[in-house]
Amino acid sequence: MAILVAGGAGYIGSHMVDRLIEKGRDVVVVDNLSTGHRAAINTKARFYEGDTRDHDFLEQVFTKETIEGVIHMDAFSLVAESMKDPLKYFDNNVIGMVALLEVMHQHNVKYMVFSSTAATYGVPERTPIHEEDRKEPINPYGESKLMMEHMIRWCDKAYGIKFVALRYFNAAGAKADGSIGEDHHPETHLIPIILQVAAGQRDKLKIFGTDYATPDGTNVRDYVHIVDLADAHILALDYLIQGNDSQAFNLGSSTGFSNKQILEAAREVTGKEIPAEEAPRRGGDPDSLVANSDKARKVLGWKPQYDDVHDIIKTAWTWKQKHPKGYED
Ligand code: NAD
Ligand code: UDP
Known part of the structure; x- marks a missing residue:
């Protein structure tokens, strides 16, 4: 059984894939390389180039592979860009999530770990922020991620797709040996x-x-190291596989x-x-x-x-x- 990392060629995704492989897991990556890099993907993972909004493409991957759970990291994630072009964000992030959940449901895949974000909270009601605090995003990026959290929650109720939403704060750093790292064009972080x-x-x-x-x-x-982030996803996946209920967690320092x-x-x-x-x-x-x-x-x-x-x-x-x-x- 393989773990599918959607967005596994990206900054966080490539560290995720690398860490899963270090831990002996079988890994499948889907990515359209819109912001990610082919060279960032650990060569032990099986890579399928394509778009998560493309239902037929996902259907082929899920038919060929036996997927146990999905780590969903494929999204556009730039606050400033989302303010200028909100529909780009709702199209890529929300529509991609619909297709992925549909195909997961069709193939009876029951676990998703989702890359959510501190941007779902908007202006926080207190500091530090707790998971149950008010969520009123102040940018379309955060809004798209909150919509995605809600979508999975309803799919849990209807189809039994269990999820962990990990609301990361600011991902930073690189694998300690410097073999993979952050490379965005243009760089905005x-x-x-x-x-x-x-x-x-x-x-x-x-x-x-x-x-x-x-x-x-x-x-x-609040800056959190990329390998610590990756490790939290593995814990979250195992938490779901052990039969625990859907949850959201903040990840920060x-x-x-x-x-x-x-x-x-x-x-x-x-x-x-x-x-x-x-x-x-x-x-x-x-x-x-x-x-x-x-x-x-x-x-x-x-x-x-x-x-x-x-x-x-x-x-x-x-x-x-x-x-x-x-x-x-
Ligand atoms: P990234 O842009 O480096 O990685 C995203 C990856 O997804 C890229 O490889 C891209 O090619 C791929 N992708 C995007 N849309 C796709 C689509 N429709 N189909 C297939 N592949 C697609 O970004 P990142 O910084 O690694 O962020 C990864 C995830 O973590 C995102 O979901 C982001 O919202 C979330 N996140 C990031 C941070 C941060 O500090 N970087 C903080 C909170 C949450
Ligand atoms: N920032 C900055 N100059 C830059 C890039 C970012 O002052 O060239 C600020 C940005 O306004 C924010 C912080 O750095 O206050 C972190 O921004 P980043 O884009 O790294 O992450 P975000 O918090 O948007 O996820």
């Missing part, structure tokens, strides 16, 4: 952009907004870092000056997003290995130094 400046590929960092309601005026985010603090930490890790300038706010950014992840630790037994943001940035820097141009190198 804070840490890889900072490291592009450190590597001399960009003049300076633009800090988007310095008038937020946070101690230094810049957004506060429970510590917030401002954008200025991340910049400072990156200067320390890289030993580079990393010029930066203040810039206007980016649309759709809440002041502060910090997780309470006690539930994942208690219920899933999740024990993140990385608790220092310097160590997380160090792994991203190793990847950057080994692959300055990402998967082109």
Whole structure:
């Protein structure tokens, strides 16, 4: 029986696939390579190139393979882009989820671990955020992910598809040996952009907004290492296979870092000056997003290995130094 990773060529997906293979699991990947990379997929996984909105394509994969459970990571996930082009997000994310759930139902596949996000909460009612807190997304990306959570919940009730929704906060870092890592085109995420400046590929960092309601005026985010994230999915899958009920969990480190603090930490890790300038706010950014992840630790037994943001940035820097141009190198 294989685990299907939808979006397994992406940043998080490629680490997910790698970790499953390290743990001896049989892995199938579907990905349309819209933002992912063929070279990021562990060669021990069986790869099918195609779009999750394409019902016939999925039908072929599910007929050929014996799928035990699905890890759903294929989505568009850029807040700013979603503000400019919401329909791109509802089309790719929501329609892709409909097709995947249909085919899972037809093939009697009963387990899904879903990549959800802190963006489902919108402006949090308290910090740190607990799973049951109010969810009112303030950008179409977060809205699409909340809709997807609701869709699976109804499919649980109707078809018995059990799910774990993992609401990650900010995924960061790379596999420690630097063999796989983050490579988006264009890059929009804070840490890889900072490291592009450190590597001399960009003049300076633009800090988007310095008038937020946070101690230094810049957004506060909660960074969680990519391999810790991958491990939480394996625990979640096993939790479902053992017969437990559907649940949602936050995944974060429970510590917030401002954008200025991340910049400072990156200067320390890289030993580079990393010029930066203040810039206007980016649309759709809440002041502060910090997780309470006690539930994942208690219920899933999740024990993140990385608790220092310097160590997380160090792994991203190793990847950057080994692959300055990402998967082109
Ligand atoms: P990514 O863009 O690197 O990976 C997404 C992958 O899905 C890519 O390989 C892409 O080619 C593929 N894909 C997208 N649409 C597809 C479709 N219709 N059919 C087939 N393949 C498709 O993004 P990522 O940062 O690795 O994020 C992975 C998941 O985690 C996403 O669902 C995202 O919403 C979620 N997430 C990410 C973060 C983060 O900090 N990066 C935080 C919270 C949640
Ligand atoms: N950010 C920034 N400059 C950049 C990229 C990002 O100031 O060039 C900020 C962004 O506005 C947010 C934080 O860094 O406050 C994290 O953004 P990212 O896109 O990495 O992740 P998100 O929180 O949107 O998932």
